[in-house]
Amino acid sequence: xxxxxxxxxxxxxxxxxxxxxxxxxxxxxxxxxxxxxxxxxxxxxxxxxxxxxxxxxxxxxxxxxxxxxxxxxxxxxxxxxxxxxxxxxxxxxxxxxxxxxxxxxxxxxxxxxxxxxxxxxxxxxxxxxxxxxxxxxxxxxxxxxxxxxxxxxxxxxxxxxxxxxxx
Numbered sequence: 001x002x003x004x005x006x007x008x009x010x011x012x013x014x015x016x017x018x019x020x021x022x023x024x025x026x027x028x029x030x031x032x033x034x035x036x037x038x039x040x041x042x043x044x045x046x047x048x049x050x051x052x053x054x055x056x057x058x059x060x061x062x063x064x065x066x067x068x069x070x071x072x073x074x075x076x077x078x079x080x081x082x083x084x085x086x087x088x089x090x091x092x093x094x095x096x097x098x099x100x101x102x103x104x105x106x107x108x109x110x111x112x113x114x115x116x117x118x119x120x121x122x123x124x125x126x127x128x129x130x131x132x133x134x135x136x137x138x139x140x141x142x143x144x145x146x147x148x149x150x151x152x153x154x155x156x157x158x159x160x161x162x163x164x165x166x167x
Contacts, residue, residue, distance in 0.1 A: 103121045111150050115152070123137070134156070137154060
């Protein structure tokens with residue numbers, strides 16, 4: 001047999017794939033759509049699973065307070081005279097006077113040293129509390145009969161994230 005007489009097999013029409021695989025082949029777009037649907041289904045099942053409440057989760061959850069509803073349905077409770085006396089006996093009046101009131105009860109016209117001292121006292125007192133207050137100063141110049149005077153507002157926020165949610 002010579003080289004020229006050798007018979008070559010013709011190329012297969014399915015690009016070399018196995019004979020039964022032509023019917024299984026899908027375009028890439030269809031495969032991508034099926035993969036995305038699978039991921040979406042998995043995400044939905046996982047979301048439902050994670051949002052499902054069990055009895056053990058209910059006991060560990062912190063209750064969410066509906067402030068608008070509570071404000072409308074709030075009922076004051078009466079305190080007995082003995083409860084009031086007990087609470088009053090726990091307050092140290094001289095400490096409150098010396099620590100909080102005496103530094104504030106001074107002449108404090110805007111722009112004066114007294115105003116600066118009171119502003120510093122209030123800011124440092126709120127910042128030192130363990131509740132986690134965020135203290136900011138809002139200072140601005142304003143014309144007055146005495147000329148331009150610097151005014152300052154102290155803005156203290158207990159939960160800075162609450163402001164972002166309300167606006």
